[in-house]
């Protein structure tokens with residue numbers, strides 16, 4: 001569905017991404033993991049065309065991503081990022097309604113379908129009770145869920161998430177992951193929580209120093225060796241006894257010493 005071929009990116013004479021090649025299949029949940037500064041957000045920004053690659057090609061459904069008109073791209077691809085692009089003090093409901101913009105002609109008013117989709121999106125993101133509040137009055141986690149609701153209202157085929165669980169309490173972290181996992185669309189998410197990545201992703205791309213270090217299923221990728229080589233962490237790999245999902249336990253040599261009698 002989405003193919004990234006030999007993509008590099010430089011900014012101010014500094015090479016940030018080095019020759020990345022990977023593909024994302026339709027309907028899959030793909031996680032991008034890697035330490036701070038490894039290039040995850042930059043890669044996502046190139047996918048949602050906030051940045052343009054210095055070299056290489058991206059295709060969406062075999063069509064050059066650069067050739068999509070902005071409105072058409074917004075029907076294909078919705079984004080939930082760290083920086084919330086909200087300038088005005090709209091109500092939550094109005095903001096979620098903006099997700100319908102890519103489907104509207106200039107100055108067309110909202111119709112019954114739009115209202116129903118907006119209601120549904122707010123319900124899924126658990127923000128219905130906030131609908132009359134203004135966005136600027138919300139907490140960080142509430143804002144995040146409203147931006148997700150707006151992305152859902154966009155009804156795109158690919159949802160791009162940059163650290164979606166950042167700012168969310170533990171219940172809402174799992175609620176969001178369950179929600180997006182249940183959507184019949186393709187998800188690409190940069191994730192810091194490796195146990196969430198392990199539990200929800202079909203495939204993981206591991207980035208290190210702006211390059212793709214490895215890719216594979218969580219079982220193939222989340223190993224003691226990868227944790228050491230990529231994250232400089234000691235880890236044990238086990239299973240969550242309740243879900244049987246892969247689970248990582250982290251420790252430092254210092255902590256290990258403290259555990260001894």
Ligand SMILES: Nc1ncnc2c1ncn2[C@@H]1O[C@H](COP(=O)(O)OP(=O)(O)OP(=O)(O)O)[C@@H](O)[C@H]1O
Pocket residue numbers: 011012016034035036037038039040041042043
């Ligand atoms: N506007 C910019 N100008 C110069 N360098 C930048 C800019 N934006 C990002 N970088 C650099 O590019 C590299 C990759 O950054 P990026 O934000 O993509 O990493 P990340 O993996 O998403 O990090 P994090 O986990 O900390 O969010 C970093 O070294 C960062 O300092």
